[in-house]
Amino acid sequence: MTAPIFIGGAPRSGLLLLRAMLDRHPNIACGPELTAPLAIARQWAELTREIGPTHALTFSLEPETVRAAFARPVLEMLAGRARMSGKPRAAVKFSANVLAFPELARLHPDAHLIHVVRDGRDVAASWLGRDWPGQDGQPLSWTQDPLEAARYWTAFALAGLQAARHSEAGPRLTLVRYESLVRAPHRTLAALMRSLGERVQSEQLAFDGQALDLLGPEKLAPPPRGPLHAERIGIHRRLPPRVVEQMTEVMAPALQAFGYPLERARAA
Numbered sequence: 472m473t474a475p476i477f478i479g480g481a482p483r484s485g486l487l488l489l490r491a492m493l494d495r496h497p498n499i500a501c502g503p504e505l506t507a508p509l510a511i512a513r514q515w516a517e518l519t520r521e522i523g524p525t526h527a528l529t530f531s532l533e534p535e536t537v538r539a540a541f542a543r544p545v546l547e548m549l550a551g552r553a554r555m556s557g558k559p560r561a562a563v564k565f566s567a568n569v570l571a572f573p574e575l576a577r578l579h580p581d582a583h584l585i586h587v588v589r590d591g592r593d594v595a596a597s598w599l600g601r602d603w604p605g606q607d608g609q610p611l612s613w614t615q616d617p618l619e620a621a622r623y624w625t626a627f628a629l630a631g632l633q634a635a636r637h638s639e640a641g642p643r644l645t646l647v648r649y650e651s652l653v654r655a656p657h658r659t660l661a662a663l664m665r666s667l668g669e670r671v672q673s674e675q676l677a678f679d680g681q682a683l684d685l686l687g688p689e690k691l692a693p694p695p696r697g698p699l700h701a702e703r704i705g706i707h708r709r710l711p712p713r714v715v716e717q718m719t720e721v722m723a724p725a726l727q728a729f730g731y732p733l734e735r736a737r738a739a
Contacts, residue, residue: 473581474560474582475508475546475549475579475582476561476584476667477568477575477582477583477585478490478501479564479565479569479570479584479585479627481591481623481624481628484566484594487564488649488652489647492656492660492675492676493675496664496674498560499560499561499667500552500556501562501563502684503684504565505564505565507544507545508545508548508565509570512541512574512578514541515538515541516577516578519534519537538578545578569630572584572631572640573637576634576639576644577639580639583667584643585645586634586644586647587648587649588647589649590650590707590731591624591628591718591726591731592715592718595620597703598623600615617714617718624725625721628725628728628729629725632725647659650704653699653703654701657671660676
């Protein structure tokens with residue numbers, strides 16, 4: 472299987488939209504959410520950090536041998552997905568991937584990374600009021616409290632910014648803005664496909680009505696069906712102005728880093 476693709480970003484940033492587009496490409500299988508690659512990358516990074524030198528000195532286990540041993544099951548999983556789709560490569564969409572892009576990049580030296588970002592205030596607006604349960608069965612705090620939502624989005628955004636500066640992750644990371652994907656889908660997707668060494672295909676933009684196989688958290692907020700439209704851009708303006716101002720204060724550095732304007736909230 473050729474170079475794997477790892478997609479990450481805050482939930483409700485357009486990851487499912489991008490997944491649908493990539494899965495329509497004849498060379499890329501992008502199936503339901505898969506969490507194992509992230510977990511394995513983190514375990515490998517922790518093991519390397521804690522006892523890597525001991526492995527080399529005591530057991531003659533060279534770092535590359537350990538890396539390959541951890542990478543192999545991930546590549547086998549992705550190769551299986553690719554074979555089932557009759558395609559040569561696979562992409563993995565999981566929001567939290569962005570939190571460990573450097574680890575994923577080090578574990579998979581030929582991997583491509585995609586960070587999907589959307590105006591954090593719109594992301595928070597799409598979270599607030601939902602009853603998504605946490606491990607205790609209660610709604611997640613960031614779906615109920617605007618400031619918690621602002622802090623949660625900021626954590627994803629800052630992780631993406633740090634990965635972009637990372638010596639191994641940065642050169643292989645492509646940023647995709649949700650707003651650009653919706654307003655200029657062909658141009659945005661064509662640029663992304665070039666970064667992946669592929670050509671954009673017309674069928675990637677003809678996915679409206681396509682039924683996606685959803686698993687886990689994906690079922691809580693499936694993507695809208697139908698043609699792309701921009702009505703979901705700027706939905707934070709439906710919130711009370713004071714709430715938007717408070718969230719903007721928390722998100723401001725990350726919003727500015729991604730080029731989002733810090734406009735004053737409109738009067739209700």
